[in-house]
Amino acid sequence: MPLFSFVLRRILQMIPTVVFILVVTFVLVRLLPGDPASAMLGDRAIDADVERINASLGLDKPIPIQFLYFVKNVFTGDLGTSIALKLPVTTIIMQRLPVTLMLTLMAALLALILAVPLAFLAALKREQTADAVIRGTFQVGLSMPVFYVGILMLTVFGATLKWFPVGGYGDTFGDRLYHLFLPALTLAFSFSAVLMRNLRSSVIGVINAEYVDFARAKGLRPRTIMIRHVLRNALISTVTLFGLQIGTLFGGAVITETVFAVPGAGRLMIDSIYGRDYPVLQGLTIALAVLVSLTFLATDIFQAWLDPRIAR
Amino acid sequence: MSMAIEKMGTYARFRQLALPRTLICGMVIIGVSLLIAFFPALFAPYDPIAFDYKALLKGPTLAHPFGTDSFGRDVLSRVIHAYTIDMQIAVFATVGPFIFGTIVGAYVGYAGGLAEATFGRVVDAVITFPFLVLVIAIVSVLGPGLANMYIAVGIVGWVFYARLVAAEVKVQKRLDYADAGRVMGYTPMRIVFRHLLPNAITPAIVYWMTDMALAILLGSSLGYLGLGAQPPAAEWGVQIADGKNFMSTAWWISVFPGIAIVITGLGFSLLGDGLAQLMRVRR
Numbered sequence: 144m145p146l147f148s149f150v151l152r153r154i155l156q157m158i159p160t161v162v163f164i165l166v167v168t169f170v171l172v173r174l175l176p177g178d179p180a181s182a183m184l185g186d187r188a189i190d191a192d193v194e195r196i197n198a199s200l201g202l203d204k205p206i207p208i209q210f211l212y213f214v215k216n217v218f219t220g221d222l223g224t225s226i227a228l229k230l231p232v233t234t235i236i237m238q239r240l241p242v243t244l245m246l247t248l249m250a251a252l253l254a255l256i257l258a259v260p261l262a263f264l265a266a267l268k269r270e271q272t273a274d275a276v277i278r279g280t281f282q283v284g285l286s287m288p289v290f291y292v293g294i295l296m297l298t299v300f301g302a303t304l305k306w307f308p309v310g311g312y313g314d315t316f317g318d319r320l321y322h323l324f325l326p327a328l329t330l331a332f333s334f335s336a337v338l339m340r341n342l343r344s345s346v347i348g349v350i351n352a353e354y355v356d357f358a359r360a361k362g363l364r365p366r367t368i369m370i371r372h373v374l375r376n377a378l379i380s381t382v383t384l385f386g387l388q389i390g391t392l393f394g395g396a397v398i399t400e401t402v403f404a405v406p407g408a409g410r411l412m413i414d415s416i417y418g419r420d421y422p423v424l425q426g427l428t429i430a431l432a433v434l435v436s437l438t439f440l441a442t443d444i445f446q447a448w449l450d451p452r453i454a455r
Numbered sequence: 456m457s458m459a460i461e462k463m464g465t466y467a468r469f470r471q472l473a474l475p476r477t478l479i480c481g482m483v484i485i486g487v488s489l490l491i492a493f494f495p496a497l498f499a500p501y502d503p504i505a506f507d508y509k510a511l512l513k514g515p516t517l518a519h520p521f522g523t524d525s526f527g528r529d530v531l532s533r534v535i536h537a538y539t540i541d542m543q544i545a546v547f548a549t550v551g552p553f554i555f556g557t558i559v560g561a562y563v564g565y566a567g568g569l570a571e572a573t574f575g576r577v578v579d580a581v582i583t584f585p586f587l588v589l590v591i592a593i594v595s596v597l598g599p600g601l602a603n604m605y606i607a608v609g610i611v612g613w614v615f616y617a618r619l620v621a622a623e624v625k626v627q628k629r630l631d632y633a634d635a636g637r638v639m640g641y642t643p644m645r646i647v648f649r650h651l652l653p654n655a656i657t658p659a660i661v662y663w664m665t666d667m668a669l670a671i672l673l674g675s676s677l678g679y680l681g682l683g684a685q686p687p688a689a690e691w692g693v694q695i696a697d698g699k700n701f702m703s704t705a706w707w708i709s710v711f712p713g714i715a716i717v718i719t720g721l722g723f724s725l726l727g728d729g730l731a732q733l734m735r736v737r738r
Binding site: 156159160163164167171172174282283285286287288289290291294295297298302303387389390391393394395397398401402412413416417424427428431432435436439 | 576577579580582583584585586587588589591592593595596597668672675676679680681682692695699702703706709710713716717718719720721724
């Protein structure tokens with residue numbers, strides 16, 4: 144089972160990454176001015192209370208011991224308590240993260256729907272007008288900041304044409320899809336540009352491969368060749384890119400959620416910065432980094448499954 | 456045709472190949488942008504931060520081609536003055552990572568072994584953090600502002616340059632001319648920096664151009680969120696944030712700064728694409 148040992152090796156490789164994530168977030172919060180106790184109690188804190196809370200948080204212990212406490216807490220799912228909302232950080236994140244996941248998933252699907260046909264068209268009409276127009280449009284898309292695209296969409300499709308709500312989040316599943324459509328389209332806009340660029344060049348690479356010539360010589364229908372042979376192989380590198388870009392997508396979600404007032408993890412992050420709610424900021428950073436590294440793992444496994452040579 | 460070109464010397468080849476059109480377009484856009492960035496007062500008709508309560512939220516007219524904002528400030532003058540800050544962001548946020556990343560990459564690529572393995576783990580870990588999320592987290596810890604933004608970008612950004620340079624140096628060090636240097640008894644320092652690096656640095660330079668476009672996007676995003684350049688400074692992201700509540704009544708406040716971002720970003724991308732074509736870098 145080469146695939147099994149590959150997956151095992153790949154999971155072991157994640158250990159240093161996870162340690163690094165924990166060290167970085169731990170150090171980040173230690174760099175903050177002031178201590179958590181003063182932040183919780185506010186300006187009128189008396190020294191005895193500050194000391195009591197610091198002791199209960201283990202802040203009177205040496206730094207390495209504090210780090211071990213921190214690691215233990217993270218692994219038991221305890222990310223501390225939000226200063227602003229007075230709720231466990233884990234609970235808050237569990238409420239908000241699904242919204243962001245749904246948004247990024249919708250954005251990824253929309254980006255694929257936009258990018259795949261256009262990439263094929265551009266690759267087949269290479270160096271012709273259609274190719275130039277498609278590439279030019281996407282180049283402009285790449286240079287547009289996410290928040291700008293968002294504001295434009297909000298104004299045109301939300302406020303002016305009133306096709307979509309201008310923000311917020313629905314109650315039923317269908318309502319949520321409807322509310323998240325514009326934010327997802329905003330996110331998909333620049334993501335599809337990255338996908339299109341990559342897919343176009345891999346289609347051009349694959350289309351000249353010998354096995355495609357062979358399929359053509361066998362007399363297969365052009366459409367079968369395109370879908371079964373070209374698309375499938377061209378998608379391998381796109382899958383890698385997809386995985387690598389998931390972090391960018393989360394970053395974009397932070398901004399999109401702010402523009403459209405979507406109550407997701409990204410919006411929570413910005414709120415926690417404005418409210419100096421550092422336990423939430425720390426918890427979110429850990430959660431997002433862990434999600435990204437799990438995506439990398441999934442991408443690698445999927446790739447190894449598509450192309451068994453990778454697993455050797 | 457291509458065979459003939461390959462046989463020529465570098466200078467003859469340079470003359471033979473017309474400069475790529477993308478490179479020329481990119482150079483023109485960035486050249487003009489730099490000119491505006493250095494001498495904004497020459498181009499701006501008004502003071503970018505002076506309030507004018509007699510001309511609030513006025514649409515584009517001859518007196519104010521891009522209109523005025525909710526404080527009566529001239530949007531055109533603010534877009535022009537913002538070139539100074541945004542071009543500065545493009546350069547300052549990337550030049551440190553470029554230099555540091557190149558040096559680390561050259562060392563890692565040449566040394567190999569343990570250095571390479573350690574570096575590989577660092578890369579894995581850094582790319583695990585969503586870039587924008589990490590930068591936002593660092594900026595919020597250090598405090599909002601441009602200087603802290605440069606620090607945050609620098610902590611993360613050097614990795615991408617180092618990875619590109621390390622890969623190239625690794626290829627170059629196995630070539631004959633590197634062996635020749637070793638036979639001549641040159642120190643590793645001299646071989647790496649005088650001989651290998653000039654041949655290995657092109658992909659990093661091409662990436663640098665793209666990275667400057669990304670830096671402007673990042674800088675304006677942080678400005679929009681209130682974590683980058685601080686009001687009343689004229690910065691494109693800050694301007695777009697200023698105008699976002701007036702979009703349906705006074706679209707010009709946000710729309711024109713956005714166009715400036717797109718044009719400048721395109722300029723850097725074209726410059727990068729053109730350089731890649733010229734230097735024949737595979738991207």
